[in-house]
Amino acid sequence: MFDSLDIMRMAQAFAAHAATRQQAVSQNVANADTPGYRSRDAIPFTEYWRASQERVLARGDILRADEQPATVAPDGNTVSVEFEMMRAVEARQQHEMALGIYAMSRDLLRASLGK
Amino acid sequence: MSTLTDTLALAASGMRAQAQRLRHVSENIANADTPGYHRKFIDFRPAAIAGDAFGQESGVTPGPVRLDRGELTRIYDPGHILADETGHYEGSNVDLMVEIADAREAQRSYEANLRMFDQARQMSQSLIGLLRR
Numbered sequence: 001m002f003d004s005l006d007i008m009r010m011a012q013a014f015a016a017h018a019a020t021r022q023q024a025v026s027q028n029v030a031n032a033d034t035p036g037y038r039s040r041d042a043i044p045f046t047e048y049w050r051a052s053q054e055r056v057l058a059r060g061d062i063l064r065a066d067e068q069p070a071t072v073a074p075d076g077n078t079v080s081v082e083f084e085m086m087r088a089v090e091a092r093q094q095h096e097m098a099l100g101i102y103a104m105s106r107d108l109l110r111a112s113l114g115k
Numbered sequence: 116m117s118t119l120t121d122t123l124a125l126a127a128s129g130m131r132a133q134a135q136r137l138r139h140v141s142e143n144i145a146n147a148d149t150p151g152y153h154r155k156f157i158d159f160r161p162a163a164i165a166g167d168a169f170g171q172e173s174g175v176t177p178g179p180v181r182l183d184r185g186e187l188t189r190i191y192d193p194g195h196i197l198a199d200e201t202g203h204y205e206g207s208n209v210d211l212m213v214e215i216a217d218a219r220e221a222q223r224s225y226e227a228n229l230r231m232f233d234q235a236r237q238m239s240q241s242l243i244g245l246l247r248r
Contacts, residue, residue: 019119022238026129026228027125027173030174
């Protein structure tokens with residue numbers, strides 16, 4: 001009966017992943033002028049989901065420095081603000097999708113209960 | 116939720132750092148004509164933000180203020196009270212073009228941080244919105 005709750009769990013993880021991603025982007029933007037700072041991003045959701053099934057993830061497991069940064073400034077900084085904006089929009093959309101799925105399956109559950 | 120709260124603190128640390136930088140830029144511009152004034156500047160370094168559950172070096176903090184050791188411009192003005200026997204006195208080493216560029220960069224970075232802040236705020240808002248229905 002509660003099989004459909006799985007999708008809510010996944011939506012929750014999807015939203016949490018989006019929030020972590022947004023945090024990574026914010027961190028990059030905040031450090032856009034810090035010498036030697038390397039931009040980072042969250043691991044892909046598939047990886048995140050698989051790993052979170054097995055154990056509780058620390059931030060070090062989720063965030064990873066970009067291997068091929070968009071730009072490298074002479075001071076070693078690899079943040080490109082334009083690129084971060086793009087990632088921020090992605091994170092936003094992902095978050096909205098996750099919340100949408102969550103709300104939808106909640107409504108579905110509610111409808112099945114006749115309320 | 117705490118991730119988004121941390122994000123707000125992160126973006127705020129970025130804004131604070133850029134505002135600090137802008138403060139020094141305006142100080143330099145204000146003193147562009149002060150004799151003997153050395154340009155001040157700061158650089159940024161990663162820092163832990165207060166209350167961050169995850170660990171160090173995620174936010175940003177301005178480093179200590181440093182003085183530009185560059186040579187002061189020598190201005191020819193025999194009537195000036197500070198003028199030496201050759202008629203020159205030492206002005207400041209502020210280059211207005213550099214300061215304006217620096218100010219503009221600080222503004223852009225500040226705006227970028229502000230947008231990140233706003234986006235994190237909206238994300239947590241829609242999260243709370245789920246509870247309302």
